[in-house]
Amino acid sequence: MTTELKVALIQTSLFWENPQANRDAFYEKIKSIPKDVDLIVLPEMFHSGFTMTPNHMDNTEGHKTLEWMLHIAKQEQKALTGSIPFYDNGVYYNRLFFVEPNGTYHQYDKRHTFTLAGESKVYKQGKQRLVLEYMGFQICPLICYDLRFPVWARNTEDYDVLLYVANWPKTRIYAWDTLLAARAIENMAYCIGVNRIGSDDGGYEYTGHSAVYDALGKNLAFSEEDTILYTTLNKAHLDETRYNLKFLQDRDQFSLKD
Structure with missing residues (x-):
């Protein structure tokens, strides 16, 4: 393996x-x-920007983008992940898809909809966390505002990678930097955060700060530019770190209830 x-x-x-x-x-x-x-990570709502008016687009666009992701994953022989506005059974979700080259895909609906921007009024809240296995790594993908809620991200299942896709604005970028590192440290896992740059029609400016942190909070990749960042996650190194520093053995045991 x-x-x-x-x-x-x-x-x-x-x-x-x-x-x-x-x-x-x-x-x-x-x-x-x-x-x-092996894996390509796109930002939150990568086919639209962080829109609160998804009805301005055709309701079929979410399905078209999922088909596009399936095609790209097969053609390039790489997994692909990111979130999009997705219309399903009469309601919209901020839905992340994790698509594998063999056509298998997983989905996660954003748990913490961003009330400050009115997201909770437009998109239905997700209820289930996702942990999936890919190439021997256990991966937990989450979306943007989820980053502020450590209980939802708590590593109760021994995942290896915590992954956030986002449209996180410049005005609060220090929180993004700090929380990504904190989530890595407290969960003894790699933490990946992918943000966008530029500006949107909502008047928000974005400065990127996409980054990767290891289980001790060391920064492995970072940028503010229009670019593709690369990193290599090492399972053996993570396992060795956890073996030498058994912090997860002392974690609190709990369960979440709606």
Whole structure:
């Protein structure tokens, strides 16, 4: 079994409420990614920007983007993840898909909808956390505002990677930097955060700060530019760190109830 996971983080600006333009732009970037990369991470709402008016787009766009992700994953032989506004049974979700090259996919609906921007009035709240296995790594993907809630992210299942996709604005970027490192340290896991850059039609400016931290909070990748960041996660190194520093053995035991 492999002990490494090579990850590409795409940090870029987004076209406002224009799924086709975003899919085309991401495809051009994805084509440049080396063949040995295993997982590509896109930002939150990567086909639209952080919109509170998803009804401005056709309700089928979410399904089109999922089909696009399935096609890209198979063609490039890489897993692909990111969230989009998704219309399902009469309601919208901020839904993350994790798509594997073999056509398998997993989904997670954002638990903590961002009330400050009115997200809770537009998108239905998710109820279930997701932990999935890919290439020998246990991965827990979450979305943006979830980062502020450590109980929801608590490593009760011995996951290896905590992954956040986001549209996190410049005005609160220090919190993003601090909380990503904290989530890595307290959960003794790799923590990946992928943010966007540029500005949106809501008047928000984004400065990126996509980053990767190891289980001790060491920064492994960081950028404020329109770029693709690369990192390699090492399962053997993580296991050794946890063996030498058995902090997770002392974690509190609890269960969440709605």
